Amino acid sequence: MADLSPMMQQYYQIKEQYPDAILFFRLGDFYEMFYDDAVLASKELDLTLTGRDCGQEERAPMCGVPFHSYEPYLAKLVAKGYKVAICEQMEDPALAKGLVKRSIIRVVTPGTVLESSMLDETKNNFISSVFLAKDQAGICFSDISTGELYATRLEKSFEESIREEISRYSPKEVLLNSEAAKLKGLSAFLKERISASVEVLEDDRYLPDIVASKVLHQFHKENLDELKLQDQPEITAAIGALLSYLEETQRTGIERISQPQIYSGSQYMKLDLNARRNLELLETMRNKEKRGSLLWVLDKTKTAMGKRLIRSWIEQPLLSPARISRRLNAVEELCKDAIFRGTLSEELEGIHDLERLMSRIVYGSANGRELRSLASAAEKLPRIKKMLSDVHSDMLCDIYREIDPLDDIQALIDRAIVEEPPFSIREGGMIKPGFNEELDSLKNDMTNGHGVLAQIEAQEKEKNKIPKLKVGYNRVFGYYIEIPNAYKDMAPDHYIRKQTLTNCERFITPELKELEGRILGAHDKSVQLEYHLFDEVRSTVAAQIDRVQKTAEAIAKLDVLNSFAQVSCDHHYVRPIVNLDGKIILKESRHPVVEQLSDVPFVPNDANFDKKENRVAIITGPNMAGKSTYMRQVALIVLMAQIGCFVPASYAEIGITDAIYTRVGASDDLAAGQSTFMVEMSEVADILKHATSNSLLILDEIGRGTSTFDGMSIARAVLEFVADPKTLGAKALFATHYHELTELEELLPGVKNYNIACKKHGDDITFLRRIVRGGADDSYGIEVAKLAGVPNKIVRRAKEILKQINDGQMISLPASEKKKVQTKADDSMQLSLMPSEESKVMEKLKQLDVNTLTPIECMNELFELSRLAKDT
Numbered sequence: 070m071a072d073l074s075p076m077m078q079q080y081y082q083i084k085e086q087y088p089d090a091i092l093f094f095r096l097g098d099f100y101e102m103f104y105d106d107a108v109l110a111s112k113e114l115d116l117t118l119t120g121r122d123c124g125q126e127e128r129a130p131m132c133g134v135p136f137h138s139y140e141p142y143l144a145k146l147v148a149k150g151y152k153v154a155i156c157e158q159m160e161d162p163a164l165a166k167g168l169v170k171r172s173i174i175r176v177v178t179p180g181t182v183l184e185s186s187m188l189d190e191t192k193n194n195f196i197s198s199v200f201l202a203k204d205q206a207g208i209c210f211s212d213i214s215t216g217e218l219y220a221t222r223l224e225k226s227f228e229e230s231i232r233e234e235i236s237r238y239s240p241k242e243v244l245l246n247s248e249a250a251k252l253k254g255l256s257a258f259l260k261e262r263i264s265a266s267v268e269v270l271e272d273d274r275y276l277p278d279i280v281a282s283k284v285l286h287q288f289h290k291e292n293l294d295e296l297k298l299q300d301q302p303e304i305t306a307a308i309g310a311l312l313s314y315l316e317e318t319q320r321t322g323i324e325r326i327s328q329p330q331i332y333s334g335s336q337y338m339k340l341d342l343n344a345r346r347n348l349e350l351l352e353t354m355r356n357k358e359k360r361g362s363l364l365w366v367l368d369k370t371k372t373a374m375g376k377r378l379i380r381s382w383i384e385q386p387l388l389s390p391a392r393i394s395r396r397l398n399a400v401e402e403l404c405k406d407a408i409f410r411g412t413l414s415e416e417l418e419g420i421h422d423l424e425r426l427m428s429r430i431v432y433g434s435a436n437g438r439e440l441r442s443l444a445s446a447a448e449k450l451p452r453i454k455k456m457l458s459d460v461h462s463d464m465l466c467d468i469y470r471e472i473d474p475l476d477d478i479q480a481l482i483d484r485a486i487v488e489e490p491p492f493s494i495r496e497g498g499m500i501k502p503g504f505n506e507e508l509d510s511l512k513n514d515m516t517n518g519h520g521v522l523a524q525i526e527a528q529e530k531e532k533n534k535i536p537k538l539k540v541g542y543n544r545v546f547g548y549y550i551e552i553p554n555a556y557k558d559m560a561p562d563h564y565i566r567k568q569t570l571t572n573c574e575r576f577i578t579p580e581l582k583e584l585e586g587r588i589l590g591a592h593d594k595s596v597q598l599e600y601h602l603f604d605e606v607r608s609t610v611a612a613q614i615d616r617v618q619k620t621a622e623a624i625a626k627l628d629v630l631n632s633f634a635q636v637s638c639d640h641h642y643v644r645p646i647v648n649l650d651g652k653i654i655l656k657e658s659r660h661p662v663v664e665q666l667s668d669v670p671f672v673p674n675d676a677n678f679d680k681k682e683n684r685v686a687i688i689t690g691p692n693m694a695g696k697s698t699y700m701r702q703v704a705l706i707v708l709m710a711q712i713g714c715f716v717p718a719s720y721a722e723i724g725i726t727d728a729i730y731t732r733v734g735a736s737d738d739l740a741a742g743q744s745t746f747m748v749e750m751s752e753v754a755d756i757l758k759h760a761t762s763n764s765l766l767i768l769d770e771i772g773r774g775t776s777t778f779d780g781m782s783i784a785r786a787v788l789e790f791v792a793d794p795k796t797l798g799a800k801a802l803f804a805t806h807y808h809e810l811t812e813l814e815e816l817l818p819g820v821k822n823y824n825i826a827c828k829k830h831g832d833d834i835t836f837l838r839r840i841v842r843g844g845a846d847d848s849y850g851i852e853v854a855k856l857a858g859v860p861n862k863i864v865r866r867a868k869e870i871l872k873q874i875n876d877g878q879m880i881s882l883p884a885s886e887k888k889k890v891q892t893k894a895d896d897s898m899q900l901s902l903m904p905s906e907e908s909k910v911m912e913k914l915k916q917l918d919v920n921t922l923t924p925i926e927c928m929n930e931l932f933e934l935s936r937l938a939k940d941t
Contacts, residue, residue, distance in 0.1 A: 074122075075168050077103075077129070083156055083173060090152035090176055093143075097162070099133035100155070107132045113149060114142050137493070143177060144187040150266045153177045176318040179266040180242025183214055183432055190373035190422055192380065193217070195240035197265075198311035200275060200303055201227055201249035207303030209311055209329070210238045215377070215424040216325040216431075216618060220304045221332050228252045229759075234334070235263055236342040237384055242266045244314055246275050246306075262342060270310055277302060280309025287312050288328065297331055304331065322432030327615060338386035338711055339728035339759070343752060347731040347767070348704055349662070350383050363705060366661050367714060369635045371414055373422035374621050375628025382629060386711035388725055390647045396630065396713025399464040401644055403634035404715070409456070410635055416453050417628050420446045423621035431611045437490025437499040437603065440610065443617075444482035447475040450620065453627075464630070471623035473616045485606045497596040499603050508602065511587075511595040518588035522548065525581070535559050540581075548585040549575040633714040640665070642715035645706075646722045651763065653678040653707060653800065656720035660702035661709065664717065672838035673718070676703050678800045680762065683821055685792045687811055687844070688804045690825030695838045697733065699825075700767045700802040704729050707765055726800075728764040730756040732771065746774030753787060757797065766791060766801035773806070778931065781807045792817045811844030910937045 073081065076096075080103060084092050091110055093100035102110045103121070107130040111118040120128030134142040146153050155177065159170040180196025188194055193212040200207045206227045209220035219238070223230040231252070235243070243265045250256065250269045259265045273279070281293060284305055293299045308329060315323045346354055353361040359368075364383055370376050387393050403410055421442040429435040430443070450472060457469035490499045502509055514521075526540040535556045542548050546567055552560055557574045564576035636642070640661070657673035664671035672695075677683050688696050706716045710723040732752050753771060760766060771787050772780030784807055790796045791803075792813070803810075811822045826839040913934060 079168060079171060083154075083171065087152075087154040087173065087176060090154040091146060093134075093139065093153055093155045095136060095156055095158045095171060096133070098136055100136050100139055101131060101133040103129050103131050110142075110146070113151075114145055140184050140186045143184070147177055147179055147182060147187065150179060173320070175320055178242055178268075178318060180240060181213055181315065181318050182241075183429060183434060185422075185425060185429070188214055188425070190425070191376040193238075193377050195238045196242045196244070196311070196315075197235065197238065197240040198244040198307045198314070199231055199249045200246050200306040200310065201231075201252070202303065203248075205303040206230065206249075207301065207305070207307040208234050209304065209307045210234075210240060211311060211315075211326060213315065213319070213323070213325065214428050216327060216428060216614070218308070218326050218329045219332055220308055220329055221334060222301055222304055224334070228255055230334075231255065232258060233339065233341060235259065235265075236345065237337075237340070239263060240265055242268065244268050244270050244310060246270060246310065247272055268314075270314065274310045274313050275306045277306070279313075280306045283309040283312045284329075287323070287326065296329060301331075319432070322428075325428050325431040325614065327618070336388060338388060338708070338726060339764075340384065340386075340708075341730065341755075343733075344704075344729050344731045345384065347733040348701060348708070348729070350708075351380060361662060361666060363662060363709075366640075366665055367632065367636050367709075369414075369632040370628045371417035372420050372624060372628050374424055374625035375417070375632065378625040379629045379632060382712045383708075386708050387713070388711070388727060390649065390725060393647050393711055393713055395462075395464045396633075397644055397647075397715075398462040399630045400633045400637060400713065400715060402460060402462045402465060403631055404638050407638065410631055410638075413453070413456060413627070413631050414635070416449050416456070417624070417631070419449055420624060423617055423624065427611075427614055427617045427621070430607055431614055433604075433607070435607060436492060436494050437486050438492065440482050440486050440607065441488070441490060443610065444479045444486075447479035447482075450474045450624075451476065453624070457627075464626070468623045468627050471619055473620045475613075475617065475620060478610055478613055478617070481606060481609060485602070494600060494603055495596070497592075497599045500599045505598070505602055508595060508598050511591045511598065514587045514591040515595065518584075518591070521584065521588075525584070533559060533561060541575075546575065546577070547589070548581050549577055550581065551575050630713075637715035640717060642717050643719060643721055645710040645716050645718075647710065648722060648724050651678075651680040651724035651800070652722055653703070653724055653726075653765075654720070654722040655703065655706060655716075655718050657718055658702060658706055658721070659717040660698050661705055661717045663698055663702070674699055674702075674838075674840040676840075679724075680794075680798065680800075682819055684794075684798060684819035685788065685801045685803060685817075686821055686823050687788070687813065688802060688823045688825070688840070689806070689808055689811060689844050691827060695825050696804040697769055699840055700769065700804060701733075703802060704731070704765060704767050724763075726763060726765045727761055728759070729767070730760055730764060731767040731769075732756060733767060733769040749774050750783075757787070757790060760791075760797060760799050762794065762798040764799045766799050766803075768801060769804045770806065771803070778935075781809060785810055785813070788813060788820070789817065792820050794819075808844060814844075910934060913937060 080092075080094055083094070084106075091102060091106045093102065095101075107118060110116060111130075111132045114132075114134070116132040116134070119131050121131045122128055143153055153176070154173050155175050156171050157174045159172050162169050178196075180194065182188055182194055194214055195210045195212050197208060197210045206223040207220065208223060208231060209218060211218045221234065223234070231249070232255075235258075240263070243259050243263075245255075245267065247269060256267050259267050284296065284298065285291070285293070288296060290296055293305065298305050312323065312326075315326075340348075340350075345351070349362045351362055351364045352359055359365045364380060367383070368376065368379050370379055387396075403413075423443065423446055426435065426439050426443050426446075429439055451474045454469060454472045454474060457465060457472070460466055460469060485501060485504050486499055487501050491497075500508055502512070522540050526538065529540075529550060530536060530538045535552055537553045537556060539551050540548060541551050549567055550564065551573050552575075553573045560574070560576060564578060566574060567577050568575040653676060655674075655676040658676060659671045659673050676686075678686070688699070690696055702717075706718065706721065707723055707726050708729065709716045710721065711726065716723075732749065749771070753768075756766060756768075768787070768791075772782075772784040774780070775783075784803075784805055788803060788810060791799055791801045798819075813820045814822045821842070822844040823840050823842060824844055826837040826841045828837065913930075917930060
């Protein structure tokens with residue numbers, strides 16, 4: 070260190086405090102990076118790597134980014150999971166004596182981003198904190214850009230509970246204590262499935278006294294009882310550790326998080342990661358796009374706050390009939406007045422993101438333009454509040470009361486900040502004339518200085534009777550009064566001689582020096598004063614955070630409810646009746662997304678489920694006919710009802726559903742060493758483990774990833790388990806090609822058969838898209854293959870093989886191929902026994918009377934025949 074330059078010694082001292090972060094070290098107009106940071110950043114950001122003499126023999130690797138446009142570079146690094154420590158100059162280099170003071174002002178991580186250019190206004194940017202002990206666990210989620218903080222206690226099966234809550238909020242960064250970090254597979258799940266950055270914190274952060282002190286100090290409480298945390302040390306630990314981490318990384322502004330919202334998992338419908346993905350709630354499975362998702366259909370919101378809230382509502386359907394009804398009542402009232410809805414949409418459209426604007430104001434990073442945006446939003450609030458003065462539903466009445474016009478904040482900003490302020494707050498030009506007398510005087514000196522000097526010159530000429538007197542300026546002496554030698558004896562006594570030239574004398578006066586100081590220093594002083602005044606205005610607004618936050622939340626709810634109403638009216642949705650008896654009755658229901666994507670009219674279908682005679686629907690029929698669409702639409706309609714939206718049907722009665730589970734499609738998980746069938750069975754096992762009699766199960770083609778008999782056996786066993794009230798008794802839609810399972814309608818109470826109606830004309834098939842009672846007589850697989858474009862030669866051959874199988878014949882080669890092949894017994898993996906062969910298999914076959922066997926007895930006999938054939 071001794072042989073380094075003073076500046077590089079300062080760099081090293083700061084870098085040692087944050088060894089795991091890339092250090093943005095402010096030097097003049099650039100944030101510079103050195104050594105390993107420079108090598109890494111140059112590669113990740115495609116920057117030119119240079120060098121700098123630092124007092125050592127070797128030049129230090131170096132690269133940099135402009136400080137006034139650093140955000141795109143910062144965004145790239147954070148998106149890749151890096152931490153970035155921002156080291157700022159804490160004094161004006163021009164005024165600094167010796168080395169400029171520098172300090173870390175903030176550490177930016179994936180979960181602590183505040184810059185609007187780096188955030189998606191339609192999504193929250195959550196950071197999560199998980200605390201796990203032997204018999205307790207707590208988790209919290211915070212979006213520091215909006216000030217939200219949610220926390221809950223986790224039940225047993227902690228890893229599964231953690232995954233469920235993490236899936237609900239999809240945080241960008243997760244903090245774990247050492248015990249949570251030991252959970253098998255959790256880190257991999259967070260990184261690979263959630264794409265979250267993971268940080269393991271030291272155990273000292275979780276000491277009970279420390280976390281309790283952090284929580285009480287943050288929320289200005291005397292004891293934990295006031296926060297309803299007195300008996301929840303696991304939640305206190307999770308929140309306290311998060312606050313400690315934010316203090317360390319953000320330094321200032323965490324007072325933005327003003328109130329924790331403690332919730333229970335029992336408040337919301339359970340939706341695991343598979344259900345969210347398979348139902349395409351927020352994005353499509355294939356392209357990860359909003360278009361084609363439920364969110365795409367329902368989101369007609371006009372504000373950023375509304376766009377974030379509607380995502381939250383879709384991901385967290387309610388379980389309380391009272392809360393659901395509050396939302397439905399509000400939507401119904403809005404549906405009845407199209408003019409009101411339209412006017413409200415127009416007013417909402419101009420409201421900027423109050424939540425994130427206030428965060429930047431509180432954190433001290435907001436500029437003049439953002440204050441103007443806040444004032445512009447506040448300008449619309451009185452009109453919106455007035456529009457709501459005659460509403461009737463409880464929720465809209467509450468929103469009316471919660472909206473604060475913020476007229477005092479708007480008035481302050483209007484008086485203080487110019488209409489179009491500059492981007493920078495360090496260069497002046499932000500404060501309106503008339504806001505501050507001292508600033509007006511300084512600006513008057515700046516603009517009228519030369520006029521004042523001309524006035525002084527005229528006054529001095531007349532007063533002293535010196536016609537050739539003039540006021541001048543040079544960089545050495547500043548402003549002066551110049552008198553030619555012929556008149557120098559007429560200079561008054563209070564003139565102070567400053568310079569003698571060959572043909573004149575130059576003087577100064579105290580008044581002139583004072584004016585000089587005012588004129589020459591007016592710009593710098595005005596810039597400093599403007600920043601000070603702006604900071605005062607910003608701090609005054611920041612102190613009103615609670616009022617603004619409450620108003621922002623009210624506007625967000627109003628925006629979402631209005632969106633639900635608009636969509637419901639546009640697409641002819643109906644208000645669902647919410648019941649507690651578990652019934653799901655739908656008349657002429659439609660898939661909310663597919664009907665919007667299709668160019669042809671959507672064929673509606675009914676649905677009828679309860680906890681008694683209609684628990685399980687076995688759905689058979691061809692592929693591509695609409696089985697999956699029908700099952701998903703039932704699930705989506707249930708979900709829509711429980712978020713408080715009208716639904717696509719002519720009549721809907723929805724029993725409260727505590728969870729929706731889906732087993733739709735599968736793929737290999739090669740990284741985990743799991744085949745398609747293993748993934749399928751893991752998902753089925755998870756569903757059967759967690760589902761209750763109040764859950765809705767969407768099960769598509771269970772057992773298709775293994776041999777026919779194994780798969781059929783598993784599918785039947787799963788059906789029996791789901792249908793039996795003694796084991797589960799859940800409502801389920803079960804799509805299958807195992808037609809043998811349709812016999813369960815006669816054997817198991819609560820099971821009903823349905824199929825997708827279709828018409829066959831010769832070799833062609835027409836899907837009618839209608840769900841009708843009864844099992845399908847065929848899967849029409851070959852016909853579907855033909856529709857999909859399989860070559861006709863293969864289609865014809867498949868029909869030949871199918872006929873031979875149906876006739877009980879041995880499958881033979883096509884006639885054209887028989888002469889080319891020399892059959893070898895050990896080359897065949899199929900059962901190929903000639904009638905002349907006397908064997909145990911043939912004896913067994915001769916003894917069977919297939920007309921007296923039930924389907925399940927047939928299966929058992931086939932298993933036995935297969936075993937005997939393998940032994941011969």
